[in-house]
Amino acid sequence: MSIVQPAQTYLNVMEVLVAEEVDKQQKQLPPKIAHYVNKSEAIAYALNRLPPLYATSQKGLQQQRLRATREMQPKIALAVRQALAAIQRDPLRSSPPLRLEVDRGPQDALRGLKELLGSEDLSWANLVDEVEHTLIRTARGEITWHKRGTSLAESHEWQDSRYML
Template sequence: MSNLRPSLNSVTSSSQQTAFTKDSRNVMEMLVVEEVEKQIKSLPVKTAYYIKASEVVAYALNRLPCLYATTRRGWQRQWHHGKTELYQKITTAVRQGIIAVQRDPLRVNDPLNFTADHAALDALEKLKILLQRQDLSWDNLSDVVEQTLLNESKGRTTWHKSGSSERDTFNWEKHQQ
């Protein structure tokens, strides 16, 4: 009989991966994006129009070392290292990326679609407005919603739908069972 539950190692690995991606950043990504923007701006408008910056960024990042940081001091060190010692490599990788992307303008590609990520961020922004909590994040969402529901159950309304009038709001007190 097979065990369908995930192993402890896979659960630990998954939670470690989530913590890592949440608590660290690759400084090289920002340095490359900055350089791509700079180089694309210096191109003729007609040429720049046909270049997808995301493709150039991916091309360059795949040819450069990662510079991960988990602290502000680490970020500053990696930023300085990238800006000074790796500047020429970054510039060259971006230039090669622009050439590679231009080389075959008729190629068919199937770009990644991050619509779900954008939808989630949009939903979080709408909840910030609805709950009147600019500090709302994915980390504290359940706590904020729980507190809002508890306040509401005690008759302390702490939120409102923007653009709604008092008569558009459900009155819990009138409809108690």
């Protein structure tokens, strides 16, 4: 399944609080039992038994966190306790974890451009300036380009003529 995720501008505060509570309670378990607890399953189990608390701003995040700690903390602790009891890994049971494919096109493209341009500081914000700078250096003969995949360019997509002998 491929999921395209927009830039996230909201947060379910309950997810954060439940994850913190799972960590807290898991540390209190004997090591042999804690080893058989799948944290993701415990979090999902508890979240399915609690209401979501979404926030879209820093102030909203603080208010929802405060509300959850005041009003929901006993319910969160109980839901996590039940989750840890219910979701202990059966060593004989094996279920592959959920792997969501996120559209990595933009991240992969940026990573490729970083390699091609030899610029680890490249970001979407400075892409145009970096490409312009590289084109100017190429026009001046400071950079020599080679087709990707050729023996000269296998480890480096371009060579800076200042470093060539």
